[in-house]
Amino acid sequence: MTAAFAVLAEPARRRILGLLLVAERPVGELVSELGLSQPGVSKHLRVLREAELVEVRRDAQQRIYALRPEPLAELDAWLEPYRRLWSRRLDALEDHLDKEQTP
Amino acid sequence: MTAAFAVLAEPARRRILGLLLVAERPVGELVSELGLSQPGVSKHLRVLREAELVEVRRDAQQRIYALRPEPLAELDAWLEPYRRLWSRRLDALEDHLDKEQTP
DNA sequence: GATGAATATTCCCTTTCTCGTATATAGCTG
């Protein structure tokens, strides 16, 4: 949890996740789309990897990075108890679903 | 957004928010419940205040801290596009509400 | 106005992050 927040505190890393949400990508593509140095991107990717926010796959000499949603789901869960503070809509939703589950 | 993530990366600060979710509290109460030094707690509170995650109210010589949910709501919104990656339940919910809104 | 309680701020030290530049590794291709 702590790790996930710290990792996401970096704008560049959030941008990387945004790109990977659209589609998985090799490092070079991230470099050109982000406008950062290649070592810089690699380093951010290492941090994201260690936090399990992304995973790598080798394709010849390229490394294809893809999103791993688990830590984001944890973050979402952490947010849960706070949601009632702003979300009427979600409350209604949950009420509805709860009723649906216990007929 | 960046600020919110950075602030929440500190476990002590998340604990403070957890306590304030239950009820607003003076600093002294936070100090005893967290087991941290008073200056330490005050410093975390300053950071939380600057990120607008909490607000202060004076009550005699005490300062009562309370939660301000806005930055958490922003975080929730940031998470939105990623949610489909893990949440079937939420998708169902949104579908339901969307239909409800456009009868 | 002095005292005491509650809270904030400052200073100093150590650690951690980020960035740039340079260098290393891994794997294809001829």
Next chain:
DNA sequence: CAGCTATATACGAGAAAGGGAATATTCATC
């Protein structure tokens, strides 16, 4: 296996963060 491409790591510098100890501020009370 030489050379090229794609990616990763190492190193050094500078900024920022966290924690402890000491000090300052604020307000109520006597």
